[in-house]
Amino acid sequence: MTDTRARLLDGALRTLRDRGIAGASARSIATAAGVNQALVFYHFGSVDQLLTEACAHAARERVQLYSDQFDAVTSLSELVELGVRIHKHEGAEGNILVLAQMLAGAQSEPKLAPSALAALTMWIERIEVVLERVLLRSPLREFVDVPGMARALSAAFLGLGLYDGIDHDGADRALASVTRLDVLIEVIDDLGPAAQALLRTRLRRAPPTA
């Protein structure tokens, strides 16, 4: 990959993060990348295409970056902790806001939707694998739809990233309150056999409300 291509991809991500989808023009991206504006079209054909490739590239890179940490997760508590770490790290640096901006843009520009979905799906799939593994021995296993929960968690983090941008303290407090809930989940997983059996029975008796 040529240097210019790489600079443009990086410039696109920084522009998307700092100035939002509304501010991600060929000119502003080129300025951020330190290259000439016409090169956007020489290398990528259109701004949308550049955003698409930048988004895919970043998601691959970022998911990869946390790969070992995903593998190391052995409980729901640890998954929540990893989520917090990723939120804090990516919030300032990276990918969550970029994805959120792509989703925001995709509402109006259908061309952005497939790539935004593809990028988000990289995160979702990683979370699915972890959830599946972590729930294996949990009494919650049969009551959690793993693909659905992975999607809910991913969407929630996107919203939290946006919220963080306008109320950092509020987002911190939100995160802290969710972190506290993991104690509850952990307790359920750690209940003795008798209590677990009771819970299981009660859960089975209650029909899904969906």
Next chain:
Amino acid sequence: MTDTRARLLDGALRTLRDRGIAGASARSIATAAGVNQALVFYHFGSVDQLLTEACAHAARERVQLYSDQFDAVTSLSELVELGVRIHKHEGAEGNILVLAQMLAGAQSEPKLAPSALAALTMWIERIEVVLERVLLRSPLREFVDVPGMARALSAAFLGLGLYDGIDHDGADRALASVTRLDVLIEVIDDLGPAAQALLRTRLRRAPPTA
């Protein structure tokens, strides 16, 4: 309020919802409202100001619309159900996407941030009241930071609204899986006194991880 003002406020909301913050120009809003473009500036001074007022107006109206339903909630399950109803109704019609787009825009345009936050806060405060009431008799009460949880839930719904725009089926599945979790919460609330005492003890023993 003059007819034109009302039309512009409505047009701004529809444009924000359908074409996103990137497509919410004075021209497109005026077209959606069926009025002349120059009237945006006559009545509101700037596009940002129009978006700000539209956002505040819509949040007031929408929160009001669900006011009775918020009051009628008596359990966490019912709160989840109401959340699903609001998501489904607002997703097509309304306010959640508008708010998400305002948040997306506020990242780049600081002038939008205060009004986006104010609008979102109307939802958050309503949820806080309900959470406070519903948790009163729950063993979870002392482990839930109500303001934090209300913010987390609100942010999560914003993310879900955006996600819905690019993957409706995925969002449905996410929602369904969360709906199923409410059974767990309900079961905890309905445990007998002995089991509740056990849970309380275990929860107290586990220190917050935040």
Next chain:
DNA sequence: GTCTATAGAGGGATAGAC
């Protein structure tokens, strides 16, 4: 209050020199 017209900036995209 509403319209037309337009100034002036910024945007996507291309042509053509180097």
Next chain:
DNA sequence: GTCTATCCCTCTATAGAC
């Protein structure tokens, strides 16, 4: 591959007729 120059469009905002 990179640059300058440019076309043409859309945008915000205003001036001025009605």
